[in-house]
Amino acid sequence: MNYDHIVETITQIGKEMYIRGAEVHRVEDTITRMLKSFGAQSSDVFAITSQITVSAKFENKTYTVMKRVGKTDADFTKIAQYNALSRETCEKHLSIEEVERKHAEILSSKPFPWYISLFAYMLCCFSFAMFFGGDYLDGLSSAVLGILMFFANRYLKPHINEFLYLFLVTFVTGCLGILFVFLGFGHNLDKVLIGTVMLVIPGMYITNAARDLFLGETISGLLKLIESLLSVVMISLGYVLAIYLFPYVSDSGAESSNPWYLTMFVALLGSLSFALLFKANGKMILAALAGSCIASVFYVLFSTLFPLPTFLWSFLLALIAGIYSEIFARIAKTPAISILSIILLPFYPGGSIYYTFAYLEEQKDNLFFANFQIAGFTILGIASGVILSTVLIHYAVFLYQVLKKKKAEKNK
Numbered sequence: 001m002n003y004d005h006i007v008e009t010i011t012q013i014g015k016e017m018y019i020r021g022a023e024v025h026r027v028e029d030t031i032t033r034m035l036k037s038f039g040a041q042s043s044d045v046f047a048i049t050s051q052i053t054v055s056a057k058f059e060n061k062t063y064t065v066m067k068r069v070g071k072t073d074a075d076f077t078k079i080a081q082y083n084a085l086s087r088e089t090c091e092k093h094l095s096i097e098e099v100e101r102k103h104a105e106i107l108s109s110k111p112f113p114w115y116i117s118l119f120a121y122m123l124c125c126f127s128f129a130m131f132f133g134g135d136y137l138d139g140l141s142s143a144v145l146g147i148l149m150f151f152a153n154r155y156l157k158p159h160i161n162e163f164l165y166l167f168l169v170t171f172v173t174g175c176l177g178i179l180f181v182f183l184g185f186g187h188n189l190d191k192v193l194i195g196t197v198m199l200v201i202p203g204m205y206i207t208n209a210a211r212d213l214f215l216g217e218t219i220s221g222l223l224k225l226i227e228s229l230l231s232v233v234m235i236s237l238g239y240v241l242a243i244y245l246f247p248y249v250s251d252s253g254a255e256s257s258n259p260w261y262l263t264m265f266v267a268l269l270g271s272l273s274f275a276l277l278f279k280a281n282g283k284m285i286l287a288a289l290a291g292s293c294i295a296s297v298f299y300v301l302f303s304t305l306f307p308l309p310t311f312l313w314s315f316l317l318a319l320i321a322g323i324y325s326e327i328f329a330r331i332a333k334t335p336a337i338s339i340l341s342i343i344l345l346p347f348y349p350g351g352s353i354y355y356t357f358a359y360l361e362e363q364k365d366n367l368f369f370a371n372f373q374i375a376g377f378t379i380l381g382i383a384s385g386v387i388l389s390t391v392l393i394h395y396a397v398f399l400y401q402v403l404k405k406k407k408a409e410k411n412k
Contacts, residue, residue, distance in 0.1 A: 003058040006096050010034045011054045011065040013103055017082045018047065021074035021278065023208040023337055024220040027052070030086045034099075037090045049223045071158065074204065076280040076338040081106045083335055112279045114154070120276035121146040121153075125195035127269035132351040133258060134191030141186035142195030145173045149199055163234045166200055170238025178246045190358065193239055194351045198270070200235050202228040203348040204278075204341045210383035211337065214390055236357035244361055260300045267296040270346040280342065283332060288342035291324045295343050310374050314381030315388075318344060322389025330397075340386065349378040 014031040018024070028045040035043045035056045043056040047069075055064045085102050088094060094102075125146035126139040134142070152169045160168075173196050181189045205228045213221035258266075271292035275285045295317055302313040321343040322336075329336035352375035359368040 001058075002096075003056075003061070003063050006038050006058075007035070007054055007056050007063045007065045009096060009100055009103065010038075011052060011067050013082060013085070013099075014045070014047070014054070015052055015067045015069055016103075016107070017079055018052065018069055019072050020078045020082075021072060021076065021204060021208075021338075021341075022079050022082075022335065024048070024212050024217045026079075026083075026335060026337070028217075030082070034086055034089050037093055038096070047217075048220045049227060071162065074278045075112070076275075076278045076284055076335070077112075078106060078109075078279070079338060080281060080284070080334045081109075084333070087333065116276055118147065118150045120273045121150040121199060123269060124199050124273035124277065125149075127195075127266040127273060128198040128346070128350065129191045129195030130258060130266045131263060131270060131346065132191055132194045134188050134195070138186050138188050138191040139195065141177070141180045141192045144180070144185075145176060145192070145196050146199065148173060148176065149196060163230060166231055166234040167238045170196070170200065170235050171242050172238075174239040174242025175246060178242060190351075190354065194354050197235065197239075197350040197354050198345075198348075199277075200231070201345075201348055201350050201353065202231045203345040205231075206348070206379060206383065207341055207344060207386055208337065210386045211390055214387045232353060236353065239354065240357045240361045243358060260304060263304065264296040264300055267299065267346050268292050271342050274345045275342045278338070278342065280338060284334065284338055284342070287328050287332070288339050291321055291328075291339060291343040292346070294324065295321050295347065299347060309377075311377040311381040311384075314347065314378045315385045317347060318382040318385025319389050320385075322386050323393065326389060326393035330393075344382060344386075347378075348382065349375040352378065 010031055013034070014027045017030060018027045022030075024047045027047050031045045031052075031054055032043050035054075038058075040056040040058055041060070043054065045055075046053045050069050052067045052069060053064070054066075055062055057063075085099070085106070088102075089099055122143040123146075125142035129139040129142035130136070149169055152165070152172075156169070157165045174193060177186070177189060177192045177196070180186045181192060186192045205224050209221045209224035209228065211221075212224065268289060271288055272285070275288050280288065298317050298320060299313070302308045302316070307313070308316075322340055325336040325340035325343065328334075328339060352371045355371040356368060356375055359365075359371060
């Protein structure tokens with residue numbers, strides 16, 4: 001048996017999973033399980049944001065493969081397919097030729113239609129411009145900017161540095177947003193631009209980082225967290241520079257004037273847009289939208305109608321969403337992070353992040369610190385809720401397995 005080839009193929013599968021948005025723990029666990037199914041005596045897998053190294057021992061000989069990880073392109077359907085391939089390999093002991101064939105089928109599967117991705121970009125900008133208090137015209141203006149961001153992501157992003165891309169795309173959309181509102185195509189500049197912020201805010205990576213840190217992947221979790229923070233800084237710099245060069249007086253920081261039921265509805269539209277952006281399959285979309293309904297009701301009740309402290313409502317919302325996602329994932333045998341990301345992303349503080357740096361540019365220190373605190377407490381609350389939900393489910397499963405084992409021994 002060609003063990004070099006086995007390690008190479010399985011490492012490539014792990015790399016593809018990571019590129020498509022899987023958390024590091026899932027990638028390492030998948031590679032380890034698949035190697036074991038092929039008879040590996042032992043294996044060591046080390047994955048960080050830019051590299052995967054795999055070492056496995058077969059017949060007392062060690063084989064090592066190292067793969068460089070390039071730019072990521074979230075695709076939750078492919079993650080689910082690789083997850084299913086891993087389960088099938090372990091349960092049915094597939095040959096390496098069968099694994100390669102199925103891997104090739106996943107890679108060559110029909111690409112996600114570009115026009116659906118374009119629609120998702122427009123829907124995301126439209127829904128979040130209204131979610132944060134804008135009117136229909138603000139939503140439409142933001143949706144037009146979403147078209148620009150779609151084509152920038154498709155044709156510019158693959159060829160330049162990630163941070164430079166974020167700066168350029170936010171600067172250009174910021175300038176165009178100012179022009180739109182100046183010409184009357186939009187009433188509130190802040191709402192128009194916040195809709196576009198939600199397209200680039202690294203919410204999924206913050207969620208992955210929180211889970212990785214809890215699961216012991218300290219290096220990869222910290223690297224993702226640092227990368228996410230740098231992304232937020234570059235996003236903010238782009239918008240701030242546009243506002244500084246082309247000053248325009250807007251209703252910055254105005255409270256939402258939309259009724260609670262409209263807020264809930266556009267939050268669901270936002271979740272749908274993220275599901276489409278991340279190329280989720282039908283089962284994931286339905287599960288995520290059901291979870292988003294629960295999360296939206298909770299958000300409206302305890303953030304708007306009967307407000308709790310920012311950290312508390314965001315923590316409880318993430319805890320509920322995390323438990324829901326973990327339970328559904330185990331029933332449907334699909335990655336929990338895919339459903340969880342879609343549910344939580346609408347509630348990341350895109351508005352507070354925008355206002356934090358907008359008020360910094362305007363030198364309004366009190367409002368700057370107030371929005372900085374809101375953004376920080378929201379992210380911290382969501383991360384804490386995600387971690388606790390993971391802890392609770394993992395211990396619940398562990399306890400169930402222990403009790404099941406004891407019952408089986410007792411019956412013997």
